[in-house]
Amino acid sequence: MEEYIFGIIHGVIESKRIIAIKQAKRIRFYYMSKSMFKQFMQYFQPGIYIFMSIKSQERLYRGLIVQNIVAIDKLLAPNKNKPTIYYDISIIKSGIKSLVNQNRNRLFIDFEMSMPPYSNYQNFVSEIIQVGYIVTDEYGNKLEEFSSYIKPKLVPEISIRTKKFLHIDQSNVDGGNTYEFLHKNLLDIQKKYNPIVYVWGKNDQLELNKLNRIHKLNNFTKHMQFIDLLNLHKLYFGLKNDLGLFNAYNIYSNEDLTKQKHDALEDALVTKEIFYAFKEVCNNRMTVNVI
Numbered sequence: 641m642e643e644y645i646f647g648i649i650h651g652v653i654e655s656k657r658i659i660a661i662k663q664a665k666r667i668r669f670y671y672m673s674k675s676m677f678k679q680f681m682q683y684f685q686p687g688i689y690i691f692m693s694i695k696s697q698e699r700l701y702r703g704l705i706v707q708n709i710v711a712i713d714k715l716l717a718p719n720k721n722k723p724t725i726y727y728d729i730s731i732i733k734s735g736i737k738s739l740v741n742q743n744r745n746r747l748f749i750d751f752e753m754s755m756p757p758y759s760n761y762q763n764f765v766s767e768i769i770q771v772g773y774i775v776t777d778e779y780g781n782k783l784e785e786f787s788s789y790i791k792p793k794l795v796p797e798i799s800i801r802t803k804k805f806l807h808i809d810q811s812n813v814d815g816g817n818t819y820e821f822l823h824k825n826l827l828d829i830q831k832k833y834n835p836i837v838y839v840w841g842k843n844d845q846l847e848l849n850k851l852n853r854i855h856k857l858n859n860f861t862k863h864m865q866f867i868d869l870l871n872l873h874k875l876y877f878g879l880k881n882d883l884g885l886f887n888a889y890n891i892y893s894n895e896d897l898t899k900q901k902h903d904a905l906e907d908a909l910v911t912k913e914i915f916y917a918f919k920e921v922c923n924n925r926m927t928v929n930v931i
Contacts, residue, residue: 641696642710652684656702659684670694671706675880683715683726690715711878729878736876737922739867740915745783747835748915749773750907751844752806754792757799765854767792768847769813770806771822772905774912775833783833786825787905789816794854806902819851827860837866840885840911869915876922877930885910891928892917 647661657677658669670692677684691714694707715726725731752770768790775784789812792798798813826848829835839845845866852859873883889895889910920926 642693643696644691644693646689646691646714649684649686649688649690651686654681656704658701658704658706659690661690669704669706670709671701672709672712673880676709676712680712680715680727688715688717688726689723732875733922736872739872740919740922742836743778745778745833745835746776746912746915747773747829747833747837748776748908748912749837749839749844750904750911751847752902752904753843753847754795754798755802755805758801765794766847767794768819768822768851769798769802769816770904772903772908773829774908775829775835776912780916784829785905788822789813790822791816791818793819819855820857823852823855823857823860827858830860830864835864837864838869838911838915839866840868840888840907840914841870841882842868869911869918873918873930876918879930885914888914891930892926 645661645663647663649659650662650667651660652658653660653669654677656671657674658671660667660669662668690712692712693710695710696707698705698707700706711729712727713729716728717724717726750772751768753766754769755766756764769792770787770789772787773785774782776782789808791813798808798810803809837845845861848861849859851857852861870883870885870888873879873888885907892914917926917928921928
C-alpha cells in the first residue's frame with residue numbers, strides 16, 4: 641500500500657539516504673534509493689517543502705524506523721507569496737505533453753551496430769551495420785519506410801558475436817549500402833521533411849555523430865531535433881532504471897514482444913507504436929500501469 645504525504649524537511653542523513661520530516665510533533669524518517677537521492681540531494685535542506693508518495697509499511701533500517709519513498713512530486717522553498725519551485729512533476733509532464741503534441745513530421749529510427757570480438761577487442765570501433773526507419777506526417781500517416789544493411793568500413797569482417805546476436809552472416813553486410821549512402825539518405829530526409837527524430841536511448845545519435853566525424857562527413861544531426869523516448873518515459877513515470885524497448889511496448893499492448901529479434905526496422909516500428917501510445921497517455925486518453 642502507498643500513501644501521499646507532504647511536509648517540511650527537518651534534517652538529512654546523507655550516509656543513509658534518509659530525510660527527516662516533523663509531523664504531529666514526531667520526527668519521521670524516509671528512505672530512498674541511491675538514484676533518487678542523487679537526483680534530488682541538492683534540494684534536501686531543512687525548511688524545504690516536499691510532496692511525495694511513500695510505502696505505508698514501516699521497517700527497521702540501520703537503527704531507524706523508516707518508510708520507503710516511492711516517488712517525489714514536488715520540492716519548493718517558501719518565499720512569501722512566490723515560493724521557489726525546485727522540482728514539480730506536473731510541470732515536467734505538461735512540458736512532455738507539449739513536446740509530443742507538436743505538429744511536426746516525425747522520423748522513428750533505429751540502428752544495429754557491429755560488436756567487438758570475444759578477444760583482442762582493445763582497438764575495436766563499432767559501426768552501424770543495419771538501419772531501419774519510418775517517417776510519418778503530423779497525423780501519424782506513413783510517408784516513407786526504409787531498411788538496409790550497411791557495409792562496415794573500419795572493420796569489414798563482422799565478429800562471431802555480432803553474427804550470433806543479430807542472427808546474420810557476412811553476406812548480409814557485404815551486400816549492404818555504404819555509410820556514405822546512409823548519410824546522404826538521412827540528409828535528404830532532414831531537408832525534405834525536417835522531422836523530429838525519435839530514438840530509444842542515446843546510442844543511435846551518438847553513433848551517427850561518431851561515424852560522421854570518422855568519415856569526415858557533414859554532421860547533419862546538429863540541425864535535427866533528437867528526442868530520447870526512453871528518457872521521456874523515465875521522466876514522466878518517475879522510473880529509476882532504464883526500460884527496455886520491448887518491455888515498454890508490453891506496457892501498452894497485450895502482445896508479448898519480449899523475445900526481441902534485433903532487427904532495426906522492427907525496432908523502429910515498435911518505437912513508433914510506443915510513441916503514439918505514450919502520446920495517448922500524455923493526453924489523458926489512456927492509462928497504463930508502469931511497475
